[in-house]
Amino acid sequence: MHIDFNLSKNILAWYDNNKRILPWRVNKNYDQRLYYRLLSEFMLQQTQVKTVLPYFNRFLQKFPNLKSLSKTDEKTILKLWEGLGYYRRAKNLLSTVKILANNNFKLPDTFKEIKSLPGVGDYTANALLAFIYNKETIAVDGNVKRVFSRILNKKDTEINFENFVKNNKNNLFFNNRNSDFVEALMEFGSIVCKPQQPLCYSCVINKKCKYFQSKKKRKKTKSQTKKLRKINILCYLNKKKTNRINKKK
DNA sequence: GTCCGGTACT
DNA sequence: AGTACCGGAC
Known part of the structure; x- marks a missing residue:
């Protein structure tokens, strides 16, 4: 399954003009970037941005950095997590941060090591590799699956996403902005390529999107x-x- | 009431 | 491959 256009370039151009301002989207050189990314990614598993926002800010008030969070206990973190649901995430977050504390608050830089952290699966491991190390990888969440499956006009069960990324490296990783691209793909999926009533007519890649093209053809x-x-x-x-x-x- | 979603576990 | 975990959206 191949795409014949520069997806990365198009999506990044859209992203630069349309991205939301979110508190965890901090400068790459900011020394708290790992903490902000880790905290937000754990919270954003199965939970929408607008629900996460107040919790994220409350966490930062109580625990301004990884070090302070690493010193708390389960009871305190669960109390702060109350109402977010999936409470195992809070426990896993604390375990992960305690592990990082033993590594001088450095994130490992291989997929295998990152994924071995509690509460970190395929998606989060890839997201962190991109966000923290700008690695050439794609974090495939529900949004990204939908974007790819619409471009190809195939059911997501018919797509092997690992192979798709492998086969389209040139159109995905053409510049040095992979951290932004991973974020941009998800942002694009949730704002433009929405599950219901996607904004196909103003979509920057609709000419290359097989879903939109076939939808147009079907108009009778x-x-x-x-x-x-x-x-x-x-x-x-x-x-x-x-x-x-x-x-x- | 029914569907949705990453991770961990089966 | 299937399911529990949880709250929100519809």
Whole structure:
């Protein structure tokens, strides 16, 4: 499954003009970047941005950095997590931060090591590799799956996302902004390529999107629609008849 | 009431 | 491959 256009370039151009200002989108050189990214990624697992925002800010007030968070206990962190749900995330976050504390608050730089941290699966490991080390990898969450499957006009169950990334390296990792690109893809998926009523007409890649192109083709004049309906009814009746005959056998 | 979503576990 | 975990959206 191949794409024949520079997805990265297009999505980044959109992102630069349309991204939301979010508190964890801090400068790459900011010394708290790891903490902000880690905290937000744990909170954003199964939870929307607007729900996460107040919790994220409350955490920062109580624990301004990784070190202070690493020194708290489960009871305190669970209290602060109250209402966010999936409480195992809070426990895992604390365990992970305590592990990082033993590593001088450095994140390991391999997928395998990062994924071995409690509460970190495929998605978060790839997200952190991109966000912290600008690595050429894609964090595939629900948004990204939807974007790719619309571009290819295939069900996401029919796509091997690992292979898709491998086969399209040139159109995904063409510059040195992979951290931004990983973020941009998800942002694009949640704002433009939404599950319901995607904004296809203002989408910057609609010319290259097989879903949009086939949707356009399917637009029919009234008479075409009428004809089609007739045909469909005939097919249906025919099928019914055939079924009846088959049952009799 | 039903669907949705990363991770961990089965 | 299937399911529990949880709260929000619809």
